[in-house]
Amino acid sequence: MTVTTEGPGTDLTTEPGAPHGKNTGAAAIVGIGTATTGVSYTQRELLDLFGITDPRVRSVFLNSAIERRHLTVPPLDADGVCLPEPQGELLAKHKRLALDMGARAVRTCLDSSGLDVSDIDYLCCVTTTGFLTPGLSALLIREMGILPKTSRVDVVGMGCNAGLNALNAVAGWAVANPGKVAVLLCVEACSAAYVIDSSMRTAVVNSLFGDGAAAIALVADTPDTAYGPADMPAAPGSPRLIGFASHLITDAIDAMRYDWDDVQSKFSFYLDPEIPYVVGANAEQVVDRLLSGAGLRRSEISHWLVHSGGKKVIDAVRVNLGLTRHDLRHTTGVLRDQGNVSSGSFLFSYERLFQERVTRAGDYGVLMTMGPGSTIETALVQW
Numbered sequence: 001m002t003v004t005t006e007g008p009g010t011d012l013t014t015e016p017g018a019p020h021g022k023n024t025g026a027a028a029i030v031g032i033g034t035a036t037t038g039v040s041y042t043q044r045e046l047l048d049l050f051g052i053t054d055p056r057v058r059s060v061f062l063n064s065a066i067e068r069r070h071l072t073v074p075p076l077d078a079d080g081v082c083l084p085e086p087q088g089e090l091l092a093k094h095k096r097l098a099l100d101m102g103a104r105a106v107r108t109c110l111d112s113s114g115l116d117v118s119d120i121d122y123l124c125c126v127t128t129t130g131f132l133t134p135g136l137s138a139l140l141i142r143e144m145g146i147l148p149k150t151s152r153v154d155v156v157g158m159g160c161n162a163g164l165n166a167l168n169a170v171a172g173w174a175v176a177n178p179g180k181v182a183v184l185l186c187v188e189a190c191s192a193a194y195v196i197d198s199s200m201r202t203a204v205v206n207s208l209f210g211d212g213a214a215a216i217a218l219v220a221d222t223p224d225t226a227y228g229p230a231d232m233p234a235a236p237g238s239p240r241l242i243g244f245a246s247h248l249i250t251d252a253i254d255a256m257r258y259d260w261d262d263v264q265s266k267f268s269f270y271l272d273p274e275i276p277y278v279v280g281a282n283a284e285q286v287v288d289r290l291l292s293g294a295g296l297r298r299s300e301i302s303h304w305l306v307h308s309g310g311k312k313v314i315d316a317v318r319v320n321l322g323l324t325r326h327d328l329r330h331t332t333g334v335l336r337d338q339g340n341v342s343s344g345s346f347l348f349s350y351e352r353l354f355q356e357r358v359t360r361a362g363d364y365g366v367l368m369t370m371g372p373g374s375t376i377e378t379a380l381v382q383w
Contacts, residue, residue, distance in 0.1 A: 026240040027174035027182075029381070031115065031217035032351045033108025035101040036070040036210070036338065037191070043207070049073060050082060050196060050206075057203040065311040065332065069210030069339035072097060072191040082196060087266040094130025094192035095139075101213035102136060102187040103144050109183065109215035117146045121180040124170045126155045126162045126343045129193040136187065159256060160307055161371030162186070163214075163343040164379055168244045174220040186344030187213035195261055195268045205269050208310055212341030214348055237359055239381040245290035252278045252374040279309070279370045280316025287321060287366065290378045296364060303353055303365035304328060308335035308345040313370065345369070359383045 041049070043061040046069075052058060072093065074082040085093070102125065110116060123146065125136040132139065135154030140146065151173075155166045163186045174182045190209035195202050218241075249255075255272035272278075291297065304327045306317055314335065318328055325332070330349035334341070338348060346369050353359065360383065367379040 025175045025220065026242060027171040027218045027220040028238040028240040029216050029350075030219050030238050031109040031111075031113030032215070032347065032354055033105045033110070033112055034212065034214045034344070034348055034351050035104035035108065036212045036341075037072050037097060037101065037189075038070075039072070040068045040070045040210075041073075042068055046071070046073075046206075052198075052203075054198060054203075056200065057198065060200070060203045061207040063311075064207050065335055066208070066339050067336050071211055072189070074196070084196075084264075085266075090192045090194075090266060091130050091132075094127075094189045095132055097189035097192065097211060098127060098130065098132075098136055098187045098213070099139060099143055101189070101211065102140055102185050102215075105187065105213040105215040106140070106144065106183060106185055109217050113217050115181060115217060117144050119181045120146050120150055120183050121177065122170070122173050122182040123150055123152045124155065124166050124173075124182070124184045125152070126158070126166045126184070126186040127188060128157055128159050128162060128342060129189045131156060136185075140185075157258075158343070159371035159373075159375075160309060160340070160342045160345065161369040161373065161375045161377045163346055164244070164367060164369045164377035165246075165375075166343075167216075167241070167367075167379060168377075170218055171220075171241045171244075174218045178220045179222040180219070182218045183215055184218065185213065185215040186342075186347060188342035188344060190340075190342060193267065193269060195264055195266060197264070201270060202268065204271050204273070208271075208340045210339030210341050212338055212344055212348065214341075214344035214351070216347060216350070237354065237357070237383060239359070239365060239383045241379055241381055243290060243293055243380040245286050245293070245378045247282055247286035247289075247376045249278060249282050249374040249376070255374050256372040275374065276310065276312035276316045278374060279313055279376060280320040282376055283317050283320045283368075286376045286378055287368070290366065290380055294380055296380075298322065300364055301366050302363040303359065304331075305346050305349040305353060305365060305367045306331045307369040307371075308332070308338070308340055308349070309370055310340060311335070317368070317370075343369075343371075 137152035
C-alpha cells in the first residue's frame with residue numbers, strides 16, 4: 001500500500017515500512033546539532049541573582065519543572081545588583097549570542113552528517129529574540145565562510161512555532177532541489193528579550209525561557225539515490241518528512257505577543273495564563289488532520305517530539321492527545337535541562353531521540369510546536 005500526503009508545495013508519495021526503498025519528493029533529516037550559551041543557572045540561583053523575594057513570583061519559578069537554563073544575565077554593579085539593559089544593548093546581545101550559538105550549532109550539525117560549510121546550498125535562519133538587518137543568515141555566511149552563492153532566508157518574529165513553519169519551507173526547497181543540502185537553524189537568545197521587574201506578567205516569562213540554538217540538515221531524494229547525492233548518503237536512521245498540518249487559533253491571536261513597555265523602553269513578551277488550555281483543546285484536530293492524510297491513527301505513532309513550551313502546556317497536550325509521560329520524555333527532559341528555548345525546542349528533543357538510537361525502519365513520528373498566532377504546527381516523519 002502506498003500513502004500519499006500533501007507536503008510543502010508537492011505530493012509526497014512513500015512506501016510505509018520501507019523507508020530506504022524508492023520514494024518520490026521526500027526530504028530527509030541527515031544531520032542535527034545544538035548549542036547553548038556558556039553558563040547555566042538553577043531557578044533558585046536566578047531568584048537570588050535577580051533579588052526576587054515575592055513569594056508568588058518565587059513559586060512560579062520553583063514550580064516550573066525546570067531545573068537549569070542557559071542564560072547570559074545582565075552585568076552586575078558593585079553591590080551585585082543587575083544593571084539595566086536598554087533595548088539597544090539587548091539587540092547587540094542578541095547579535096553576539098545568536099552568531100556564536102548559531103555557528104556552533106551549524107558546525108555540529110554538519111559534523112554529524114559528514115558535511116562541510118562549502119556543502120551548504122540553502123540556509124534558513126529562524127529567530128524571535130532580536131532583529132537584525134542584514135539578517136542572521138547573511139552574517140553567518142560571512143562569519144563561517146559559507147559560500148556567498150548560498151541561497152538564504154530569514155524567518156523573524158513568528159515565535160516558538162517558527163521552527164516547524166520554516167521546516168515546511170526548507171523541505172519544500174530541498175524537494176525542488178534534489179541532492180542539494182539545505183540547513184535550517186533556529187537560534188534564540190532569550191537573554192536578550194527579558195524585562196526585569198516585580199510583576200506577575202514578567203515572572204511567567206522570566207521563569208521559563210533559556211538561550212539555545214539548533215540546526216538540522218536536509219537532503220531530498222535524487223532519481224537514482226535515496227535521500228541525497230551518491231557521495232553523501234544519509235545514515236539509516238535519517239527520517240524523511242512526509243506531511244505537514246497547521247492550525248491558527250484566531251480567537252487567541254493576542255494570547256502570546258510582544259508589547260512595547262513605555263516605562264522600561266523595551267519590548268516585553270506576554271503569555272496569557274489560559275494558553276496551555278487553549279493549545280490543549282485544539283491539539284487533537286490538527287494532529288488528527290495530519291495523520292488522516294496519511295491513513296494513520298495516533299496509536300501508530302512511535303515517537304512524539306513536542307515543543308517544550310512549559311509544564312502546563314505539555315500536560316495539556318499529553319492529556320488531550322492521550323499520550324503517556326514516556327511518549328513526551330524528551331520534551332519534558334529538554335524543559336528540565338534547558339527551559340523553553342523557543343523555536344528550536346523540538347529539535348533539542350529530536351537530538352535526544354537520535355542519541356537514544358531506538359528508532360526502527362518504518363517508525364512514524366510526529367513533530368509539534370506551538371506559538372504566537374496562536375498557532376499549532378505539526379509534521380509527520382518516517383524512519
